[in-house]
Amino acid sequence: MIDLEQLHDCYVKTGSKIILLVVDGLGGLAHPDTGKSELETANIPNLDAMAQESACGLTTPVMPGVAPGSGPGHLALFGYDPLKYLIGRGALEALGIGVELLPGDVAARGNFCTVDDNEMLVDRRAGRIPTNLSGPLCERLNEITIDGVQVDVFPVQDYRFVLRLRAPGLSEDISETDPQITGVEALKVKSLSNGSDKTVNIVNEFVQKARDVLREEERGNMVLLRGWAQLPHLPAMGDVYKLNPAAVAAYPMYRGLATVAQMKVIPTGKTFSDEVDTLYQNYEDHDFFFIHYKPADAAGEDGDFDAKVKTLEDLDELIPRLRNLNPDVFMVAGDHSTPAIMAAHSWHPVPFMLHSELTKGEGISGFNETACNLGAIGRIPATNIMLLALSHSGKLTKFGP
Amino acid sequence: MIDLEQLHDCYVKTGSKIILLVVDGLGGLAHPDTGKSELETANIPNLDAMAQESACGLTTPVMPGVAPGSGPGHLALFGYDPLKYLIGRGALEALGIGVELLPGDVAARGNFCTVDDNEMLVDRRAGRIPTNLSGPLCERLNEITIDGVQVDVFPVQDYRFVLRLRAPGLSEDISETDPQITGVEALKVKSLSNGSDKTVNIVNEFVQKARDVLREEERGNMVLLRGWAQLPHLPAMGDVYKLNPAAVAAYPMYRGLATVAQMKVIPTGKTFSDEVDTLYQNYEDHDFFFIHYKPADAAGEDGDFDAKVKTLEDLDELIPRLRNLNPDVFMVAGDHSTPAIMAAHSWHPVPFMLHSELTKGEGISGFNETACNLGAIGRIPATNIMLLALSHSGKLTKFGP
Numbered sequence: 001m002i003d004l005e006q007l008h009d010c011y012v013k014t015g016s017k018i019i020l021l022v023v024d025g026l027g028g029l030a031h032p033d034t035g036k037s038e039l040e041t042a043n044i045p046n047l048d049a050m051a052q053e054s055a056c057g058l059t060t061p062v063m064p065g066v067a068p069g070s071g072p073g074h075l076a077l078f079g080y081d082p083l084k085y086l087i088g089r090g091a092l093e094a095l096g097i098g099v100e101l102l103p104g105d106v107a108a109r110g111n112f113c114t115v116d117d118n119e120m121l122v123d124r125r126a127g128r129i130p131t132n133l134s135g136p137l138c139e140r141l142n143e144i145t146i147d148g149v150q151v152d153v154f155p156v157q158d159y160r161f162v163l164r165l166r167a168p169g170l171s172e173d174i175s176e177t178d179p180q181i182t183g184v185e186a187l188k189v190k191s192l193s194n195g196s197d198k199t200v201n202i203v204n205e206f207v208q209k210a211r212d213v214l215r216e217e218e219r220g221n222m223v224l225l226r227g228w229a230q231l232p233h234l235p236a237m238g239d240v241y242k243l244n245p246a247a248v249a250a251y252p253m254y255r256g257l258a259t260v261a262q263m264k265v266i267p268t269g270k271t272f273s274d275e276v277d278t279l280y281q282n283y284e285d286h287d288f289f290f291i292h293y294k295p296a297d298a299a300g301e302d303g304d305f306d307a308k309v310k311t312l313e314d315l316d317e318l319i320p321r322l323r324n325l326n327p328d329v330f331m332v333a334g335d336h337s338t339p340a341i342m343a344a345h346s347w348h349p350v351p352f353m354l355h356s357e358l359t360k361g362e363g364i365s366g367f368n369e370t371a372c373n374l375g376a377i378g379r380i381p382a383t384n385i386m387l388l389a390l391s392h393s394g395k396l397t398k399f400g401p
Numbered sequence: 402m403i404d405l406e407q408l409h410d411c412y413v414k415t416g417s418k419i420i421l422l423v424v425d426g427l428g429g430l431a432h433p434d435t436g437k438s439e440l441e442t443a444n445i446p447n448l449d450a451m452a453q454e455s456a457c458g459l460t461t462p463v464m465p466g467v468a469p470g471s472g473p474g475h476l477a478l479f480g481y482d483p484l485k486y487l488i489g490r491g492a493l494e495a496l497g498i499g500v501e502l503l504p505g506d507v508a509a510r511g512n513f514c515t516v517d518d519n520e521m522l523v524d525r526r527a528g529r530i531p532t533n534l535s536g537p538l539c540e541r542l543n544e545i546t547i548d549g550v551q552v553d554v555f556p557v558q559d560y561r562f563v564l565r566l567r568a569p570g571l572s573e574d575i576s577e578t579d580p581q582i583t584g585v586e587a588l589k590v591k592s593l594s595n596g597s598d599k600t601v602n603i604v605n606e607f608v609q610k611a612r613d614v615l616r617e618e619e620r621g622n623m624v625l626l627r628g629w630a631q632l633p634h635l636p637a638m639g640d641v642y643k644l645n646p647a648a649v650a651a652y653p654m655y656r657g658l659a660t661v662a663q664m665k666v667i668p669t670g671k672t673f674s675d676e677v678d679t680l681y682q683n684y685e686d687h688d689f690f691f692i693h694y695k696p697a698d699a700a701g702e703d704g705d706f707d708a709k710v711k712t713l714e715d716l717d718e719l720i721p722r723l724r725n726l727n728p729d730v731f732m733v734a735g736d737h738s739t740p741a742i743m744a745a746h747s748w749h750p751v752p753f754m755l756h757s758e759l760t761k762g763e764g765i766s767g768f769n770e771t772a773c774n775l776g777a778i779g780r781i782p783a784t785n786i787m788l789l790a791l792s793h794s795g796k797l798t799k800f801g802p
Contacts, residue, residue, distance in 0.1 A: 006484045007467065358743065360431050362771070376770065378750065378780040380465045387466025391748045398746055399463055400473035400483065401493040401628075 001383045002079035002240050007399060013242040016328035016393040018288045019279070020385075022077060022254075023315060024070070025297025026334025027350040027369060029341050031305055038296075038305060038340060039351060039368035042312040046319035047332065048366035055359040055392075056367070056375025058349035059382040061336050067347040073335030074257045076382035078237055078290070087260065088172060088229020094162045095256025099154050101231050106170045106199060109227040110153070110161040111178065112137060112220030113186070115211075119222075121182045125159045126220040134159055137220050144209045149202050163206070163225060171196035176226035177207060186224055236262035237288075241390060246282060248275045249292035258290055272314075276321050283325055288389075291322075300338030301345075308340045323355075328393040330355045332367070333385060349379055356392040402784045403480035403641050408800060414643040417729035417794040419689045420680070421786075423478060423655075424716060425471070426698025427735025428751040428770060430742050432706055439697075439706060439741060440752060440769035443713040447720035448733065449767035456760045456793075458778025459750035459770070460786060462737050468748040474736030475658045477783035479638055479691070488661065489573060489630020495563045496657020500555050502632050507571045507600060510628040511554070511562040512579070513538060513621030514587070516612075520623075522583045526560045527621040535560055538621050545610045550603050564607070564626060572597035577627035578608060587625055637663035638689075642791060647683060649676045650693035659691055673715075677722050684726055689790075692723075701739030702746075709741045724756075729794040731756045733768070734786060750780055757793040 028038035039047075061068045062082050071092050072082030087095075090107035101107060112126040112134055126134075138161050141153040150166035173193035177186045189203045207223060214221045238245050239262075247258030247265045250272065255265045264286065268278040272293050279289055293315055299308035323330065334350035351372040362376045373379075377388070390396035429439035462469045462477050463484065472493050473483030488496075491508035502508060513527040513535055527535075539562050542554040551567035574594035578587045590604045604626065611624045639646050640663075648659030648666045651673065656666045665687065669679035673694050680690055694716055700709035724731065735751035752773040763777045774780075778789070791797035 004464075004484065006487065010467075358430065360433060360436065362431075374774070376750070376774060377465065378459070378774070384465040387464060388748070389466075391466040391468060396466060396468075396748075398468045398470050400470040400487065401490045 001081050002235055002237065002386070003081070007396075008240070010397045010399050011240070011242045011390065012395055012397055014394050016287065016395060017283070018329040018331070018389045018393055019322060019325070019327045020077065020288070020290050020331045020333060020389065021293065021322065022074065022290065023293045023296050023332065023334050025300040025336060025338025025345065027337025027339070027346070027348050028300065028308065029337075029339035029346075029348065031341065037369050038300075038308045038312060040370065042309045042316070044312055044316035044367065046316045050319065050323065050332070050355055051353050051364050051367040051371065053359060053361045054353040054355040054364070055362065055377050056351070056353045056364045056372045057377025058369070058372050058379045059333060059352045059385060060349050060379060061382045065347045067345045068336045069345065070253055070335060071257060074254065075261070077333055077335060077385060078261045079241070079383055079386040080234060080261070081383055085232045085234055087232055089227030090162070091229035091231055092253075093156065093227065094154070094164060095259070096253040097154060097156055097162060098252030098255070099162055099164060101164070101256070102166065103231055103233070104166070104168070104170060106165045106172055106228055106230050108163045108225040108229070110163050111224040112159045112161070113222050113224050114219050115186070115222045119185045121179065121184060121186060123219070124178065124182060124224060129159050129219050131155060131157055134161065134220060137214065137217065140213050141210055141223070144206060144213060146202055146205055151206060159220065165199070165202060167202070169198055170202075170230070171199045172228045172230045174199050174203060174228050176228070178224040178226045186222060189225075231260060234260055234262070238262060241288075241386065242395070243288040244286050245288040245290065246286040247290045247292075248278045249290070250275055251292065251294050254292040254294075263290060272318060276318055279322070280325070297338045300340050301343060303340055303343030305340035328356060329389045331385060331389055333382070350382070352377065352385065354385070354388055354392060358392055402482050403636055403638065403787070404482070408797070409641070411798050411800050412641070412643045412791065413796055413798055415795050417688065417796060418684070419730040419732070419790045419794050420723060420726070420728045421478065421689070421691050421732045421734060421790065422694065422723065423475065423691065424694045424697050424733060424735050426701040426737060426739025426746065428738025428740070428747070428749050429701065429709065430738075430740035430747070430749065432742065438770050439701070439709045439713060441771065443710045443717070445713055445717035445768065447717045451720065451724065451733070451756055452754050452765050452768040452772065454760060454762045455754035455756040455765070456763065456778050457752070457754045457765045457768070457773045457776025459773050459780045460734060460753045460783040461750050461780060462783045466748045468746045469737045470746065471654055471736060472658065475655065476662070478734055478736060478786060479662045480642070480784055480787040481635060481662070482784055486633045486635055488633055490628030491563070492630035492632055493654070493657075494557065494628065495555070495565060496660070497654040498555060498557055498563060499653030499656070500563055500565055502565070502657070503567065504632055504634070505567070505569070505571060507566045507573055507629060507631055509564045509626045509630070511564050512625040513560045513562070514623050514625050515620050516587070516623045520586045522580065522585060522587060524620070525579065525583060525625060530560050530620050532556060532558055535562065535621060538615065538618065541614050542611055542624070545607060545614060547603055547606055552607060560621065566600070566603060568603070570599055571603075571631070572600045573629045573631045575600050575604060575629050577629070579625040579627045587623060590626070632661060635661055635663070639663060642689075642787065643796070644689040645687045646689040646691065647687040648691045648693075649679045650691070651676055652693065652695050655693040655695075664691060673719060677719055680723070681726070698739045701741050702744060704741055704744030706741035729757060730790045732786060732790055734783070751783070753778065753786065755786070755789055755793060759793055
């Protein structure tokens with residue numbers, strides 16, 4: 001794991017190159033009619049052929065039985081203990097819509113809500129007002145000024161927005177304003193630790209001013225704020241592993257997670273094919289590339305088994321382009337499983353393969369849950385794949401004399 | 402693990418006997434021409450037959466992806482967390498040539514080097530002077546006296562030696578004198594923590610006196626010192642596990658590692674056959690035996706696939722003699738893998754088998770990486786094998802009411 005001080009002398013900088021392809025929601029479960037998972041159903045000759053020449057296994061993102069969100073799922077693959085390095089909800093919501101978060105910024109998830117003339121909550125989601133109504137409300141919130149603080153409000157979707165506060169000495173240790181029930185007033189923010197009084201005062205001032213700005217609205221006449229979060233303090237992936245890491249991801253959330261690990265984020269297009277182009281164009285400039293494939297997770301979350309199969313087949317067609325780069329290590333991993341029959345992230349171990357000059361195949365027939373379970377890597381914590389990548393590419397020397 | 406306080410009440414002393422055979426560098430990788438590893442290639446009917454009656458698995462010495470040195474590889478098999486109990490380079494170098502280290506002693510790796518008339522380093526290895534020249538230099542260094550300190554210098558090979566300091570209140574937290582480059586002076590030793598000033602003064606006095614003693618030499622006219630280390634403070638294996646453990650190893654390094662675990666080291670001969678004789682002669686006096694087989698690692702490090710196969714076949718011939726002792730538990734393990742195709746220690750999980758009255762076989766065909774991957778023990782940290790040994794021999798009772 002990335003903060004294992006004992007290994008720090010073992011990392012060495014070399015010219016070898018590593019590609020980590022993260023297939024979001026990669027793992028699945030058998031379809032009840034066929035007994036085959038999405039990967040087993042898909043026609044993925046390129047991934048299967050690669051598995052036959054790779055070291056294979058299964059990764060456990062957090063712990064057996066624990067389904068991770070995107071934050072812990074990715075941090076684990078980068079080597080960060082996901083139970084130690086927590087990304088708060090406000091910060092992840094901000095990253096997910098591409099909002100820049102700097103160390104020290106505090107972000108919150110905001111709801112527009114409806115209160116009556118006595119300030120009592122009537123609807124915690126303001127009748128789920130649509131984005132075209134909430135957008136202008138966000139613009140009005142953005143006109144709020146607070147001395148010494150940069151206040152920014154970003155629309156998310158429908159009644160949801162992100163509040164970002166930027167000022168010296170802010171703290172995430174403050175309470176939420178959402179009482180979780182109607183018929184009562186929104187809560188005042190309170191300090192949850194020493195040193196957060198300044199933030200408490202700023203937020204209570206913001207909420208008061210927001211109420212004033214929105215007072216005449218019919219539905220979104222007040223705001224609720226929760227999930228206060230700053231970026232976690234993570235060791236920089238590049239510093240620890242002696243890498244010059246880069247991220248290529250079409251979706252803002254994953255660019256944000258790469259930023260948290262202090263990777264260089266390379267601008268790219270909207271599709272995975274664009275991402276591969278970007279990787280080609282920047283291949284000489286970095287020694288580690290995180291490249292992200294989103295569609296598998298989206299189809300899984302939709303509960304659309306056939307669509308997820310199709311996303312895996314689409315991915316498979318682009319595998320040869322990645323292999324043609326001839327990286328010293330090419331890993332295919334997933335941040336978590338998203339079985340279509342569950343229509344949700346799950347806790348199931350995720351197929352993993354690592355290809356290098358040292359992997360010659362081990363009788364594994366293809367790239368899927370069942371086959372990878374027999375692989376030589378076995379079942380490992382996702383936090384360990386970076387160690388395997390580094391050792392297979394000559395970047396991790398012997399531990400101890 | 403040996404320092405798991407919660408288990409301490411579970412260890413019981415019994416008359417049963419355990420043999421741990423450590424095959425150094427046991428694990429391997431497939432030969433590119435045949436697709437078979439060294440163990441799969443070797444004709445090892447006795448080990449294969451034993452596997453068919455054993456519980457089998459794979460051990461991870463430190464973590465996935467981490468290739469261990471001999472120190473962490475062995476400490477893990479004895480039950481010590483290798484990331485917690487670190488043996489410094491100087492101490493291991495001393496153990497490796499059979500130098501006695503007592504708690505409190507400080508050892509360093511020394512080089513003879515060449516400096517010019519202005520004390521500038523010209524050659525950090527003194528032209529790699531051969532042992533027959535460096536031996537007499539060590540003898541002269543041994544004439545150096547420092548008040549209140551026992552100073553001993555031991556030749557290693559060529560330009561290398563070990564310095565051992567014995568005195569009350571020494572510390573390993575001092576800096577090295579090797580600047581790692583030529584054209585500059587050797588560094589003065591500095592304190593790296595409170596309480597190491599005494600050691601700093603002793604070492605700087607030693608270096609000055611060494612320079613005086615060697616001044617007239619053409620090549621080895623100065624010394625460089627690095628890798629300062631004391632023995633780590635380990636719980637005694639015998640105390641914790643309620644065993645009376647003994648070690649039988651032809652090579653000094655492994656006798657040294659057994660000493661670190663506070664096993665009784667039994668003098669033996671130069672070959673594994675000698676070791677087996679020694680084990681027979683002392684079988685009544687102990688309940689746990691660590692017996693070490695070196696040749697597999699040596700051949701692996703040489704990158705000689707066929708030679709490593711041969712060492713495994715040689716070992717196999719002596720397995721019946723060990724089995725004839727009829728120990729309650731007989732384990733065959735490795736401290737790490739040394740694949741001949743890598744010519745180095747590697748991170749790959751190591752085949753492991755445990756034979757006892759309770760193991761009746763589980764469909765495992767032979768003793769190799771692929772077969773053990775399917776064994777009932779699965780993939781476990783190497784630190785756990787002692788628990789399996791103790792439980793299979795009736796020395797580890799139920800945990801918890």
